[in-house]
Amino acid sequence: MEIIRLQIPNNLKKESLPPLSLAIGYFDGVHIGHRTVMLTAKSTAEEKGLKSGVMTFDPSPKAVLGDNPEEVKYITLLNDKIQLIEQLGFDYLFIVPFTRTLANFSPEEFINNYIIQLNVQHLVAGFDYTYGKFGKGTMDNIETYSKGRFSHQTIGKVAKNDLKISSTLIRDLIQKGHVDEVPDYLGRFYSVCGFVIHGKKRGKQLGFPTANLMIHERYILPVNGVYIVRLLVDGKWEEGVASIGYNPTFNEQQTERFIEVHLIDFDRDIYGKPIILEWRKRLRDELKFDVIDKLVEQIGKDKQDAIKYFNR
Structure with a gap:
């Protein structure tokens, strides 16, 4: 072309x-x-x-x-x-x-x-x-x-589910977190491009290492919460769970949104790598935990939900 x-x-x-x-x-x-x-x-x-x-x-x-x-x-x-x-x-x-x-x-x-x-x-x-x-x-x-x-x-007009297929409709679905409905109108799961950056390394300390992502500011992003995702890195799709939001358990000031991804059965250094993040399904709201053990328990449940999703 x-x-x-x-x-x-x-x-x-x-x-x-x-x-x-x-x-x-x-x-x-x-x-x-x-x-x-x-x-x-x-x-x-x-x-x-x-x-x-x-x-x-x-x-x-x-x-x-x-x-x-x-x-x-x-x-x-x-x-x-x-x-x-x-x-x-x-x-x-x-x-x-x-x-x-x-x-x-x-x-x-x-x-x-x-x-x-x-x-x-x-x-x-x-x-x-x-x-x-x-x-x-x-x-x-x-x-x-x-x-x-x-x-x-x-x-x-091209329609599905009695709705006109439009960029406006798709943006609305993404922003509200209804990423599992997006393929009906977009024709594929929603994805964004970015890079893996260094973070606080808290996930590794909790037993769930995460890749911190920098996504271009011009992309529409879903509402804060936890999502089942896939991550394309080094030419291969990896399955995982992503958190987008302010990390309220560790951050009192809600001024900067973070995106972190825990990849299932993955243990490689990918700092600085270009990635594509594909949003599959919203699991829950972002939560603040007063006890770290409760956070670790919830992350474990989120991971199991993702494993079940991909093994369905």
Whole structure:
């Protein structure tokens, strides 16, 4: 897959690209609904003898136009999105920098710059996709701007369990800790990338050594608690239990959230290693223990719950 990072305005010439069938959207999460849009564009490319492409934007429009850009959280960061789209077998991925300048393009300017100029012959988007200043361009009025220069297809609402599959729904499930429900809409368990860092080493002293994780601050994270997880490290998935929260048994001040993972049947030095943490199921709330023995007993129960989960 060729990745092309576009400029504003787009300086690529139509003649430099093959005829394309293009899926367009922000695509946070690359969820089941997004993949329906993408794979429709891909199948059309195969039917019509076109090359296939996806266009996405970075950062989120909310991070540029919203009142609190620092609070914008993502299901997938850009590198995650690139990998997921590449797995679908596309020929091209176009990344458009979302800026206030781009947001001020008229719908016609956007179509001319980023659809016509990229030699797009067929465009696919979701029913709620908008473009141009104030989102005045829609899939309903696209004929006004396409002027017959490319065909287009709108994908309607994709639903499951009587709910519209959307990034908003998935974010809500993650934040509330309902990570076991996420695959119904995301198409996979939710995962985040990070690194193993040095911690206080309390887990080892308690008989349950843990890997302390540093996760990118832009990821959406579940509510505090204890979760069954998997951790990808050194190319292999390991099973375990994760705690996310303030470690109230040891920390009076609740100012910094920690993520620690105890891996089952694992005893290797992985400090500094890149990891992927996959959230499987929430077990319980974060608790404060007045007696350390009670904490050790509870961790043991959490570990057994995880073993039962993976052996089911």
